[in-house]
Amino acid sequence: MTTRSELAIVGGTPVLPRGWTYPEWPVVEAADRDAIERTLSSGKLTCMASGEQEVSGLEREWAEFVGCRRAIGVANGTAALTLAFNAVGVEPGDEVLVPAVSFVASAMAVLHHMAVPVFVDVDPRTCNVDVAALEAAVTPRTTAIVAVHLHGLPCDMDEIVAVARRRGLRVVEDAAQAHAAEYRGRRAGTLGDIATFSLNVSKNLPTCGEGGLITTEDDAAADKCVALRQFGERLDDDRPRSYLSRHLGWNAKLNSVQAAFTRAQLDRFPRYEASRQDNVARFLARVRELPGLECPSAPPDRTHVWHILRFRCEPERAGIDVSPRAFRDALRRALAAEGVPASTYQRVPLPDQPVFRARVGFGRGYPWTLAPERGPDGEFPNATRALQQSFTIQKFHLNPHAGATLQRFADAFEKVFDNLDVVASMARAADARAAAVEVGG
Ligand SMILES: *Cc1c(COP(=O)(O)O)cnc(C)c1O
Numbered sequence: 001m002t003t004r005s006e007l008a009i010v011g012g013t014p015v016l017p018r019g020w021t022y023p024e025w026p027v028v029e030a031a032d033r034d035a036i037e038r039t040l041s042s043g044k045l046t047c048m049a050s051g052e053q054e055v056s057g058l059e060r061e062w063a064e065f066v067g068c069r070r071a072i073g074v075a076n077g078t079a080a081l082t083l084a085f086n087a088v089g090v091e092p093g094d095e096v097l098v099p100a101v102s103f104v105a106s107a108m109a110v111l112h113h114m115a116v117p118v119f120v121d122v123d124p125r126t127c128n129v130d131v132a133a134l135e136a137a138v139t140p141r142t143t144a145i146v147a148v149h150l151h152g153l154p155c156d157m158d159e160i161v162a163v164a165r166r167r168g169l170r171v172v173e174d175a176a177q178a179h180a181a182e183y184r185g186r187r188a189g190t191l192g193d194i195a196t197f198s199l200n201v202s203k204n205l206p207t208c209g210e211g212g213l214i215t216t217e218d219d220a221a222a223d224k225c226v227a228l229r230q231f232g233e234r235l236d237d238d239r240p241r242s243y244l245s246r247h248l249g250w251n252a253k254l255n256s257v258q259a260a261f262t263r264a265q266l267d268r269f270p271r272y273e274a275s276r277q278d279n280v281a282r283f284l285a286r287v288r289e290l291p292g293l294e295c296p297s298a299p300p301d302r303t304h305v306w307h308i309l310r311f312r313c314e315p316e317r318a319g320i321d322v323s324p325r326a327f328r329d330a331l332r333r334a335l336a337a338e339g340v341p342a343s344t345y346q347r348v349p350l351p352d353q354p355v356f357r358a359r360v361g362f363g364r365g366y367p368w369t370l371a372p373e374r375g376p377d378g379e380f381p382n383a384t385r386a387l388q389q390s391f392t393i394q395k396f397h398l399n400p401h402a403g404a405t406l407q408r409f410a411d412a413f414e415k416v417f418d419n420l421d422v423v424a425s426m427a428r429a430a431d432a433r434a435a436a437v438e439v440g441g
Pocket residue numbers: 076077078079102103105106148174176177197198199200210211212
């Protein structure tokens with residue numbers, strides 16, 4: 001650019017004009033409507049209906065897609081986690097290791113199962129769990145690890161599984177954000193003892209509402225999940241329902257309409273995924289060289305499925321002497337003014353969520369009171385810093401036709417970075433205000 005164009009935040013013309021049509025997610029097509037209509041016409045609306053095809057069909061297709069023996073459709077990704085903990089033998093009062101950055105459900109499901117989440121700091125670049133910190137957090141009460149593939153990037157599974165084998169722990173993969181992500185030639189969902197997926201409308205493989213899937217190689221664990229989602233009942237395919245419950249179960253079934261919708265989406269998923277990879281790669285190739293912006297990436301041994309794009313802001317690398325947080329806030333505001341929906345995802349580390357800070361539980365403080373010797377949570381400096389100095393792009397880029405919008409986003413990033421002096425003075429002013437508040441007490 002020869003002449004700099006003025007940033008929209010100081011009155012210039014935004015890169016994405018008002019009225020720009022942002023790509024929707026999910027994409028709903030005739031095939032999805034047909035799948036719903038077909039299911040309604042079948043009259044078989046839950047997986048307990050004799051001859052029901054949609055839930056069992058999705059389970060078969062997802063198991064094949066992921067490359068594992070069994071898949072079980074459940075009500076949502078959170079229920080999937082709770083059932084998975086139960087199926088691998090986590091007991092009330094057990095400690096379960098959870099990364100300090102994830103969606104709240106990764107830890108809340110531990111509490112629903114009456115186990116105690118123990119938080120572990122993360123790698124500052126990926127926000128996936130730090131394996132050295134993980135092993136250091138193991139105590140005699142630890143029985144399982146929640147391995148979250150955050151943002152769509154598989155975590156260090158070989159190292160995590162090695163810790164688990166050494167310490168006798170079970171590994172539950174939380175793959176809610178990682179449909180089709182690959183790690184050393186295998187797909188997420190096959191990398192631990194059991195895995196959970198979400199089909200929430202916001203995820204890479206959506207349903208028309210809420211849904212989830214569990215995958216495992218372990219037939220006994222899979223059978224237990226099938227019973228647990230249906231009131232813990234004993235179920236034999238060829239016999240009428242017994243109504244006898246053996247386990248403390250839930251009603252956590254995936255419904256047939258939502259399974260049918262996801263089957264239609266799964267048909268197109270490989271195409272969507274390929275477009276997403278292409279669109280995001282072309283976008284990141286343009287913004288990767290911008291100074292002071294650390295872009296998401298994948299090491300050569302794994303793929304990133306870009307569920308969320310997180311950008312870490314490093315002002316010192318742009319030669320700007322402001323706090324990373326103020327730099328992030330200023331960049332985010334400048335980008336938003338240009339029409340880039342730059343957001344934050346997870347404002348605070350999980351252990352700082354009010355529900356976990358206050359150790360909210362069930363009556364008498366269970367399950368926290370079952371682990372009485374646990375002191376307060378430690379510090380999570382990597383998680384805290386990563387969340388303070390990064391912003392995200394969510395949802396809009398998932399649409400397979402998001403390529404043109406992402407190119408406009410790249411234009412906006414370039415424009416903002418052409419005007420870093422403006423961004424720097426915004427950030428400097430914010431730092432000064434914060435300092436004044438501090439001095440003023
Ligand atoms: C979405 C999500 C969940 C929960 O899934 P729901 O289907 O919304 O219950 C769990 N873990 C992670 C990492 C998620 O992103």
